[in-house]
Amino acid sequence: MSKKIPTSRVDKLLGSMGYGSRAEMARLGKAGGIVLDGADLTDVSKRIPVTPDLPSRMEIDGEPLDPVQGLVMLLNKPLGMTCSRKEDGSLVYDILPDRWKRRDPAISTIGRLDKQTTGLLLLTDDGDLLHRVISPKRHVAKVYRATLARPLTGTEGALFASGDLVLEGEDKPLAPAILEVVSPTEALLTVTEGRYHQVRRMFAAAGNHVEALHRERLGGLVLPDDLAPGEWRLLTPDEIELIFA
Template identity: 50%
Template sequence: MRLDKYLCESSDLTRSLARSALARGEITVNGEVVKRGTFVVREGDQVQWDGETLEIIGLRYIMLNKPAGYECSLKNSQHLPVMDLLDVDKRDRLHTVGRLDVDTTGLILITDDGQWTHRIISPRHRCDKVYLATLAEPLSEDAEERFAAGILLEGEDKVTLPAVLERVEERLARLTIQEGKYHQVRRMFAALGNHVTALHRERIGPVALDDDLQLGESRYLTPAEVSALAQADDTPA
């Protein structure tokens, strides 16, 4: 990799600032000052900027316990972006794996690996998403059967994929879906004449939200979790 690109990939330097740092003699490779951005950095080389060793960040995989009031979209909004909750370098490279709406809490995955994201959210691979929904009214007696048969959402011409509904309490239900339509969980309960007053995502595929994470906290996924999510539901629908 060219040295100027290495500097941008491993620090907050822009391309122009990297050129300036090189020209001032602030960059060393294996202890020797290098001023050429075209210099090729090879595996095992030690690159330093003013004595601080730089390393390529690499791909990152993060789970966040999203609080209410934060927006997953990168567009301008009146709400704070979830990325503001992360204390990591190069946040602008990261994206959420799917979205949770502003009022929904719980598990959100964040990464800079586009292929990994696609593997999880692709409709061809029916990856489970598990939500805990607090309801305004008690569940109807036939709710399980109606969710299992698929729900026709307002404005749609096809029913949803079969979903699994588990009664937790009279007004509390756990729902497993394999799609990610706009406000899908809320719209599914609305189609049954009910209203979701609180919604929390507990799990994506085989990975559950870490019980030790408080709202707003995050941690890196383990290699096993990253691999499990990439391989979940490996047979396309």
């Protein structure tokens, strides 16, 4: 059986995508600011199929329609920005176009990186995808590059891989993690969990201190070298599936 294509009133759809209120969309439509398949769409109460190709067929004020629900973006998170709307200071959401902050469903980060951690961060309005990625049952691997205050002793790899390490204040051991030494004070650490400040606390348990932390990979998805800190781009369906590869 083929999947039924959802439909929506134009004004409701554009409102949920942050373009403006129904009244504002009605005025925009009457002014010729909404174009669908090359023709002005003046009646914004009209219901249209919400298909994946809609952004290539619809223009708003001369610009292609934003992606409809299901967008996933890859951000190279800069230092000093927070992922939580409850914290003070600069938020990763500040990087997004203003209207994207008004989308419903809202755009959220897939997991979090703390304020002092940089690198690969995904954001989406797809709640199902978000839960698939962060679900403990999925065991999606995350690779971090850690710069350390003191040289590695050589015992950390066995400790992290043992499955016996219990972090301070917890009683459940960590799942085994893989350490790859890059230099005496730099290492790649692959973890499959997302506990609070996990990588920093793991190195603290080994008697060291993380001075800089950068996430390079999520599943099979790698942070591109040409994506500068603070830059983002939308992911293709194939790239999204790489997360679970």
